[in-house]
Amino acid sequence: MKNSRYIWGALAAAAVVAGCAGTGSTQDLDAEFAAMMQSSFRDEGIATSDRLQQDLGQAACSSPTAPPPEVAKRIESEAMASIKWPTGGQYLGDWKAGEQLAQSGRGMTWSDASPATSGNGGQCYNCHQIDKKEISFGTIGPSLYNYGKIRGVKDVAAPESAAIVQYTWGKLWNSKAYSACSNMPRFGHMKLLDEHQIRDLMALLLDPRSPVNQ
DSSP: OHHHHHHHHHHHHHHHHHHHTSOOOHHHHHHHHHHHHHHHOOOBTTBOGGGGOOOHHHHHHTSSSOOOHHHHHHHHHHHHHHOOOOGGGOOOOOHHHHHHHHTOOOOSOTTSSSOOGGGOOOOGGGTOOOSTTOSOOOOSSOOOTTHHHHTTOSOTTSGGGHHHHHHHHHHHHOGGGTOTTOOSOOTTTTTSSOHHHHHHHHHHHHOTTSGGGO
16 A cells, blocks of 8 residues: 555656646646546456545645645544554454564455455565564564564553553554554555454564564
């Protein structure tokens, strides 16, 4: 999903360049651009063209310039309100399952039988180092090695851990709650992962027994 920002940005830039050669109004150019986008994609399996519809955060952050502070604040406020906190207050699952999710990059493709999240991966390795044994990982995001250890999480049930546990869940559910133009996928909000899967990723990041915290 994060690549859509760059795709929209590149296409918007192309539309602007094309518009410089003509005399159309901004409204006309916007309409032409929207028509070009719609004609360039088709529904294929679960990959439907409604993916082209941008919400406030996507639209504002696709612009070549950062959104105004008041718009950024609105994006973050709406994203925070959208977070679904874990059922029964259970934040952690199985870190071993979380590690498999973090290293899996599949899901949400046109060939999938349904949009169910069960087969999706978290593809965390695309942007983050997860532990020291990795030899290939992305650097768009910070290293996650020792994520919980650095933040002093020895027991997720301890009161002193509450803030970082809640922040981590919220960041995984809807990253725009904390940074309006975050590149991080909104795993829960966009139904990329389900609540059980997010618990497993939480365990990978915060469980003291996880290789992340060794």
